[in-house]
Amino acid sequence: MTQILVSVMTIIFVNVQILPTDAKIVEGSVWAPNSNFHFLSRFCFQEGNDATLEYEIRYPESFCLRGENGIYQSGCQKLVLYYDEKDQWDFVYKNDKVECQDKLDPNLLHYSQIINLDPMKHEPGEEIDSLYKYSMFVSGCWLTKREDTNASEIACRAKRNFLSQRDRWWFVALVNCETDKGLKLDYFHLEFKNGDSYNKHFSVDEWYIMETTFVLLYLFIILLIACIVFTIKLKNMGFYHITFKLFTLSLLLKVISYLLYAWAYLKYRTGYESIRIKNLALGFSMLAHIFLIFLVILMAKGYTITRAKLSTKGTFKVMLFIIIFTLIYFVSFVYHVNVFDPGEVLYFYESPPGYTTLGLQILSSFMISYGVFFTVKRYPEKLKFYLPFYVFYSAWILVTPIFAIFSIFVLQDFYRQKIVYGVEGGLSFLSYGFFLILTFPTRANKNFPYHIKTNQIDILEITETGNFPHDPDGQSESSYASSAASGETVTVSVSSRSAETNFIDVFRVDYDMVDPNNRRE
Structure with a gap:
């Protein structure tokens, strides 16, 4: 055992x-080559309007399709926010009967629940913080270059506030129904907050x-x-x-x-x-x-x-x-x-x-x-x-x-x-x-379970049944333990049978040998 x-x-x-590290500040990457819907995280926001989600995302430009006029349209990856209703998250998650486009149905989702991660115009030299300032109304994404490979990528940084009439679960998913390339994020950072108290990340x-x-x-x-x-x-x-x-x-x-x-x-x-x-x-x-x-x-x-x-x-x-x-x-x-x-x-x-x-x-x-x-x-x-x-x-x-x-x-x-x-x-x-x-070791405890000492168990283990003798004269277990600890001599008889003969082994435990101070009080 x-x-x-x-x-x-x-x-x-x-x-x-081998487990990954996860948190209410969620960081990581995504590569789902055969999927157009990927769950990222969930959080239960409090009632009111103090709840926020801040995100930072980077992904290759090739995962954001351009239209015929060269402008990014609906072919970019999206962050979609679902809440805990049967016609929302329960309806779309792992439901093979629901097509990808149906998971973005405008009759199902409010416009603010879909964040199109398509780059907006970013003038050279414009401070990123100025984009972030107005990102409540846009996706907060812009086209940039990777520092290591100089490849084009889309970077996003923005914030969303949540207004709810009750405490509510929200689920964040990455979605793109316009491509068969799958989903990819080189890096994502999601920070959930419930107000600004000491337990805001809970x-x-x-x-x-x-x-x-x-x-x-x-x-x-x-x-x-x-x-x-x-x-x-x-x-x-x-x-x-x-x-x-x-x-x-x-x-x-x-x-x-x-x-x-x-x-x-x-x-x-x-x-x-x-x-x-x-x-x-x-x-x-x-x-x-x-x-x-x-x-x-x-x-x-x-x-x-x-x-x-x-x-x-x-x-x-x-x-x-x-x-x-x-x-x-x-x-x-x-x-x-x-x-x-x-x-x-x-x-x-x-x-x-x-x-x-x-x-x-x-x-x-x-x-x-x-x-x-x-x-x-x-x-x-x-x-x-x-x-x-x-x-x-x-x-x-x-x-x-x-x-x-x-x-x-x-x-x-x-x-x-x-x-x-x-x-x-x-x-x-x-x-x-x-x-x-x-098991409180005191004389007043009438429920004390033990009445046989550990040195006696070693001897009883060699018998056929291993059963303890009953308390002498039908006394309770606690009185037996008290008498044993008080220095009295107790004789215990143990019967044992072998395959060939029956015999009785009698052993004597002299409690006068025990320190009189070692007693249950």
């Missing part, structure tokens, strides 16, 4: 390294995500500090089991993911967002979730709580599920990084991998229910721990798909991302915090 996770993490790093659907990220980061750092304190106490008490180690690893990965998210969103304030950093953060977050699901399933089956090892059949089922779970999450990550189309899908759970991960979440809840049922049936004295454990974690696992469905069908597209991000982060914080409450 460890080797699989290491391999997955390695591939995540490789995928992250799309409306991303407002407050940076603030939410820092709040969650601080909260998870507090949990990590508490986890370190618990680790020290549990080690001294002898209850630092592998399940708590899994929890610590998962929590550490979660903190790393939020550190990376915080870094990415701080860079975003300048307009440049590193998709590499955000996807690396997503990879760490996915691994943290996988470890947490693995931990919850193991504890549901009683591992380190009522048994030292799972049965062969149980081990096979758990490992098979976790391997499938990990692979599906890995495929989802690769899909999100390399296939996910922001022009077509605005929400991860609207994609095939998203549906698959939701299905796995629901399946994991059944595995937890199955494991808890039989564990409590064999060890009814553990009901004090498993009742809150089951109620919380089964609800936590099912809330994610329920909320995802709610988000898809109820929430507006321009509110969805920030709401989902905050809710999922909050639920994640609760899942880690509740585990620390259940």
